[in-house]
Amino acid sequence: MENPYLPYPVRIEKIITETEDRNLKTFTFSFINPEHEKKFSYLPGQFAELSIAGKGEIPIGIASSPTEKGYLTFTVNKVGLVTSHLHNMKEGETMGIRGPLGNFYPWEQMQGKNIVIIGGGFAFTTLRSSIIYMLHPENRNKYEDITVVYGARTPGMLLYKQELEEWEKRDDINMHITVDATQDPTWKYNIGFVPTITEQKIKTADNAIAIVCGPPIMIKFTQPVLEKIGFPPERIILSLEMRMKCGIGLCGRCNIGDKYVCKDGPVFSLAQLRDMPPEY
Amino acid sequence: MKGRLFTKKEWDKALRELSKSQKIFVPAKEKDFHNFTVLDNNMEPDFDFQNTRLSPKSIVFPQSERMFEYTLDETSPDAHILKEAPKDFPPQAVVGIRPCDAHAFQIVNVNFDNPEYKDPWWVRRYRATTFVGLGCNEPCSTCFCTSVGGGPFSEKGLDILLHDLGDRFLAKAITEKGIEFLDKIGSGKEASEQTLKKAALEAEAALGKISSSVPTDRLKEKTEIELFDAPFWEKIAFPCINCGTCTYLCPTCWCFDIQDEVFRKEGDRIRNWDSCMFPLFTLHGSGHNPREKKVQRVRQRFMHKLKYYVDKYGNGVACVGCGRCVQFCPVNIDIREVFELMNGY
Amino acid sequence: MLEYTPKIREIARGLLEKGTVDVFIGYRKGSVPMMNEPVLVTDPAQTDVLHWDSHCGLNLCNYLTKRTDRIGIVANGCNSRNIVTHIIENQVKREQLYIVGIPCTGMIDHRAVKRAVNGKEIKEVQENKDTFLVIGKDFEEKFAKKDFLQDNCSVCRHRNPVEYDEMVAEPVEEQEAEDVFADVKTIEKMSPSEKQDFFTQLISSCIRCYACRNVCPLCYCPTCFVDESQPQWVGKSIDPVDTMTFHLLRAFHCAGRCTDCGACERVCPVAIPVRQFTKKLNKDTLELFQWEAGLTLEQRPALDVYRVDDYNDFIL
Ligand SMILES: Cc1cc2nc3c(=O)[nH]c(=O)nc-3n(C[C@H](O)[C@H](O)[C@H](O)COP(=O)(O)OP(=O)(O)OC[C@H]3O[C@@H](n4cnc5c(N)ncnc54)[C@H](O)[C@@H]3O)c2cc1C
Ligand code: SF4
Ligand code: SF4
Ligand code: SF4
Ligand code: SF4
Ligand code: FES
Numbered sequence A: 001m002e003n004p005y006l007p008y009p010v011r012i013e014k015i016i017t018e019t020e021d022r023n024l025k026t027f028t029f030s031f032i033n034p035e036h037e038k039k040f041s042y043l044p045g046q047f048a049e050l051s052i053a054g055k056g057e058i059p060i061g062i063a064s065s066p067t068e069k070g071y072l073t074f075t076v077n078k079v080g081l082v083t084s085h086l087h088n089m090k091e092g093e094t095m096g097i098r099g100p101l102g103n104f105y106p107w108e109q110m111q112g113k114n115i116v117i118i119g120g121g122f123a124f125t126t127l128r129s130s131i132i133y134m135l136h137p138e139n140r141n142k143y144e145d146i147t148v149v150y151g152a153r154t155p156g157m158l159l160y161k162q163e164l165e166e167w168e169k170r171d172d173i174n175m176h177i178t179v180d181a182t183q184d185p186t187w188k189y190n191i192g193f194v195p196t197i198t199e200q201k202i203k204t205a206d207n208a209i210a211i212v213c214g215p216p217i218m219i220k221f222t223q224p225v226l227e228k229i230g231f232p233p234e235r236i237i238l239s240l241e242m243r244m245k246c247g248i249g250l251c252g253r254c255n256i257g258d259k260y261v262c263k264d265g266p267v268f269s270l271a272q273l274r275d276m277p278p279e280y
Numbered sequence B: 001m002k003g004r005l006f007t008k009k010e011w012d013k014a015l016r017e018l019s020k021s022q023k024i025f026v027p028a029k030e031k032d033f034h035n036f037t038v039l040d041n042n043m044e045p046d047f048d049f050q051n052t053r054l055s056p057k058s059i060v061f062p063q064s065e066r067m068f069e070y071t072l073d074e075t076s077p078d079a080h081i082l083k084e085a086p087k088d089f090p091p092q093a094v095v096g097i098r099p100c101d102a103h104a105f106q107i108v109n110v111n112f113d114n115p116e117y118k119d120p121w122w123v124r125r126y127r128a129t130t131f132v133g134l135g136c137n138e139p140c141s142t143c144f145c146t147s148v149g150g151g152p153f154s155e156k157g158l159d160i161l162l163h164d165l166g167d168r169f170l171a172k173a174i175t176e177k178g179i180e181f182l183d184k185i186g187s188g189k190e191a192s193e194q195t196l197k198k199a200a201l202e203a204e205a206a207l208g209k210i211s212s213s214v215p216t217d218r219l220k221e222k223t224e225i226e227l228f229d230a231p232f233w234e235k236i237a238f239p240c241i242n243c244g245t246c247t248y249l250c251p252t253c254w255c256f257d258i259q260d261e262v263f264r265k266e267g268d269r270i271r272n273w274d275s276c277m278f279p280l281f282t283l284h285g286s287g288h289n290p291r292e293k294k295v296q297r298v299r300q301r302f303m304h305k306l307k308y309y310v311d312k313y314g315n316g317v318a319c320v321g322c323g324r325c326v327q328f329c330p331v332n333i334d335i336r337e338v339f340e341l342m343n344g345y
Numbered sequence C: 001m002l003e004y005t006p007k008i009r010e011i012a013r014g015l016l017e018k019g020t021v022d023v024f025i026g027y028r029k030g031s032v033p034m035m036n037e038p039v040l041v042t043d044p045a046q047t048d049v050l051h052w053d054s055h056c057g058l059n060l061c062n063y064l065t066k067r068t069d070r071i072g073i074v075a076n077g078c079n080s081r082n083i084v085t086h087i088i089e090n091q092v093k094r095e096q097l098y099i100v101g102i103p104c105t106g107m108i109d110h111r112a113v114k115r116a117v118n119g120k121e122i123k124e125v126q127e128n129k130d131t132f133l134v135i136g137k138d139f140e141e142k143f144a145k146k147d148f149l150q151d152n153c154s155v156c157r158h159r160n161p162v163e164y165d166e167m168v169a170e171p172v173e174e175q176e177a178e179d180v181f182a183d184v185k186t187i188e189k190m191s192p193s194e195k196q197d198f199f200t201q202l203i204s205s206c207i208r209c210y211a212c213r214n215v216c217p218l219c220y221c222p223t224c225f226v227d228e229s230q231p232q233w234v235g236k237s238i239d240p241v242d243t244m245t246f247h248l249l250r251a252f253h254c255a256g257r258c259t260d261c262g263a264c265e266r267v268c269p270v271a272i273p274v275r276q277f278t279k280k281l282n283k284d285t286l287e288l289f290q291w292e293a294g295l296t297l298e299q300r301p302a303l304d305v306y307r308v309d310d311y312n313d314f315i316l
Helices: A034-039 A081-087 A121-135 A161-169 A194-201 A216-229 A270-274 B008-018 B099-112 B120-128 B176-185 B193-208 B224-228 B233-237 B245-249 B294-313 B324-328 B335-344 C004-018 C044-049 C077-088 C110-116 C182-188 C192-202 C240-253 C263-267 C275-289
Strands: A008-017 A024-031 A047-052 A056-061 A072-077 A094-101 A114-120 A146-152 A174-179 A208-213 A236-239 A267-269 B004-007 B023-030 B033-038 B064-071 B092-097 B129-134 B160-164 B168-173 B256-263 B266-273 C023-029 C036-041 C071-075 C097-101 C122-128 C131-136 C140-144
Touching: A008 A034, A024 A034, A024 A081, A024 A094, A047 A072, A047 A081, A056 A072, A056 A081, A056 A094, A056 A121, A056 B256, A072 A081, A072 A121, A114 A121, A114 A194, A114 A216, A121 A146, A121 A161, A121 A208, A146 A194, A161 A174, A174 A194, A194 A216, A208 A216, A216 A236, A236 A270, A267 A270, B004 B008, B008 B023, B008 B168, B008 B176, B033 B092, B092 B099, B099 B120, B099 B129, B120 B129, B129 B176, B160 B176, B160 B193, B168 B176, B168 B193, B224 B294, B233 B294, B233 B335, B245 B324, B294 B335, B324 B335, C004 C023, C004 C044, C004 C071, C004 C097, C023 C044, C036 C044, C071 C077, C077 C097, C110 C122, C110 C140, C182 C275, C192 C240, C192 C275, C240 C275, C263 C275
Parallel strands: A114 A146, A114 A208, A146 A174, A208 A236, B023 B092, B092 B129, B129 B160, C023 C071, C071 C097
Antiparallel strands: A008 A024, A008 A094, A024 A072, A047 A056, A047 A094, A236 A267, B004 B168, B023 B033, B064 B266, B160 B168, B256 B266, C023 C036, C122 C131, C131 C140
16 A cells, blocks of 8 residues: 655755755755655645654745756755755755655646736745746746746845846846845845835736745735736736645644645635634 | 344353454443453453443554555655555454444445545455444434434444344344354344334334434535624633543544654554544634634534534435434533524524 | 632622723633633622532632733632742733632532442532532432542642632631642552553553643743754654653643642543652652742742752752
8 A cells, every 4th residue: 555654765965055044054955765756746836844854844836847857856945854854964865755745836727827926035946847847948938927926034044046047138028036134236137025115026927826934924915915906806817835744644733624735735816715714 | 034043042152152253342341431442352242331441443443554564764665755654454343332322333434435545455355344234222312313324223334133022032134244244153043023013113112212313404505604704602612621532422424644663773654533623623823723722623523413413425424323423521511402502693 | 619609790890891801711610511611800790600519619710911901810829839930920910900809619520420329320419518400300419528529639728718808708728638649659659660551551541632731821931842843852742751741841830830729630531640750859849948839928948049058969
């Protein structure tokens, strides 16, 4: 019998420190058994359980795109038991990955639409996955305009800085990078909170769908802005976090009403969330 | 098959014989109460009981279960790689399970054995278990099985139903598994029409002895949000001490936690029962807790059983009316009153 | 003690009507025999739910922790001592409280009653001063209350509240218990391995539901040591070593604070006499520091102060 709790063994190929506070690192993994890579077929928005023998498992959004073959990446914020241990691990070490888990952004529904991506802080991970996925030559013509608003506290807290610069240079994606504040005179992008920049830069909700990921406070203030621009709740897509263990809807802990965030989510539309008890 | 009769002596002897070749759980007295225990020569089963203090869920879903093992010894090529803890799942039986508790296994089964995911430990043990029920001639005053889709002689979830006729058991096989089990026990005697009639009357009478009832008919009508926002939660929650008594004793609570434990260089990944009554259940690494207050946790327990489960699976409430939480909640929070409040809202 | 009920209702109604308190905490009659439910009353018209009898064996002080409103509360001897402890430990302020004192004649041991009727289902228990009548489907039996007191009540030496604003009745006579610590002494005489066996056996059926911890007013830490994950002091499975660690550490955290109210023992769903742990520490604090918890607001608790003449034989 297939054991859905059994992680695939993986090797840490690369570790990059992303932010100036050194609390965010991006880990690149490769599967030890190539069979497992084939089984691990995912779409942007899904997550996986990273498993460290002796410490436990943590749900982390997949930051790589399925168009990037041969490896998986995750960007992890150091907060507690497992994440702290992971931050101390070295390239070449063995651990486990279980997944892919949960649902993904509504890729079907998004075809032929203008895509607005709004991200804040380190919740940008599955949004990176989405951007890479859409920009891939095989996929780019499935979507109309792609607009990205991405903010962090300071320039040093932005993730994936090199890629951000590359995207800035492209003409098939509109980038609006912003920081809350900075003393850096060479900063060439926006200054201001994500909701404010969203209001300035996003002019229309026509044929558009918005994907929003960020800290609760950012989500709270971005929602009304999007609704003002004209996005109906069905076209505002959010990704939620809950404490998780099994990741497959069995252990009972991540429910909001009758939905399990791990299995029925983590991606929900605002319309769906309005029918669920506000307990997240 | 209509029914076979066994004298209690025969039954006891046959069970003991069978217990040499397979695991059989029977109710046995432990301190002031009963619990299911593995039958062996050093113990006396006691079928003269109302219900066991702990539900029999642990027979399929133990409180602590080793899932995986691993070594952290770097000299091993398999260091840090999890392997399923070796176990086998030979046929086993639980004899004397009350109909409510057997019904509970069905309710929980839809969680652990669903189209997308199968919990390997639950599924294998559940399938390997024969459920031999014992009808309730004398239900307790806190039982309300008949309001929630069961009954003192309900066959839901059972392979065999036993009826205590004083000095004899009348055994009725319900499933193939049940027939096989009875064959192993022995032939017994074919019950006469008269005995069957007497048993049927007694079962009928037992139905009338259920003195508690709860309403469930309107639970579907209200939305989750309406019930979630209902004004009565604070009042229900006030006395609650957020212990694990109700959820650990309950036959339909299935929530669990997963933990790693290491001794020297050898480690296990273990799953343990958990409870939505504990604050830790939902605490994020960031410190945010969506169910930080006790009223939120109390609401979760009742909403899960009486609303979320109802909406999700459409097969009734996740409560079989065994009355354990009613009797043993240390502060007397009575789910029957919560049924009234939620259904009447 | 049934006769206290009307008086409690009257006092509570008066306090709520006059606005002396915002809320009143007491018991209401339970939905199953020998069980009562803690209740919070805010409306003077609702005070008739309040009830008192010999099954009020929880500890209402548990519901005071970190409250900021003005509270009326019923308190018998042990509960009042926990309230004193709560005040000393800054969990609630004396000025917030209006304590309605209950002269207590002890709580009935529900397990002993069930044993006495051979586990037959009890439908009702009617109390009548020194006796009570147990009614089942086809039986009725009358018992003397003194033979069925909870273990802690049978050796209680502080039945009257130590701190109160008003009493519901005249104080009762205190008991001259022969030997409060007879059970502890028996265990003390055991060899270390006998002790280990004794306690291992004692907790063998523990399911770690934490009812004993949560029902105790002393256990108010924001994060209990059993719930810490960094470092993790105790494993979470039902491994006997972890379970023992929980029980021993919990008992130590209650040293010099436990009033032997018996709530922990009363609520355990699998009937573990958990007081065997705390009582030993009560005995030690009494013998080594002449300290009993919660008797006065004037003195700091034994483990809170250092005195040069403190017991220190353990220092090598
Ligand atoms: C769908 C999803 C995607 C996520 N994506 C990312 C990501 O891309 N990058 C990132 O840094 N973080 C992400 N998180 C949050 C991350 O899972 C937690 O920060 C992490 O579990 C904390 O684990 P810890 O052991 O360090 O913390 P501790 O507080 O020590 O936690 C102990 C255990 O509690 C559980 N737990 C604690 N907090 C959370 C939480 N917020 N969510 C779920 N389980 C929790 C875990 O099982 C963990 O093993 C995501 C969470 C979810 C649900
Ligand atoms: S048993 Fe009672 S006190 Fe304990 S968590 Fe359940 S409802 Fe609350
Ligand atoms: S909720 Fe209570 S009555 Fe219902 S099945 Fe669980 S323990 Fe039994
Ligand atoms: S969520 Fe609560 S009530 Fe529901 S199964 Fe889990 S522990 Fe039981
Ligand atoms: S109440 Fe009883 S079963 Fe629960 S943790 Fe305490 S001793 Fe263990
Ligand atoms: S994490 Fe177990 S049900 Fe969602």
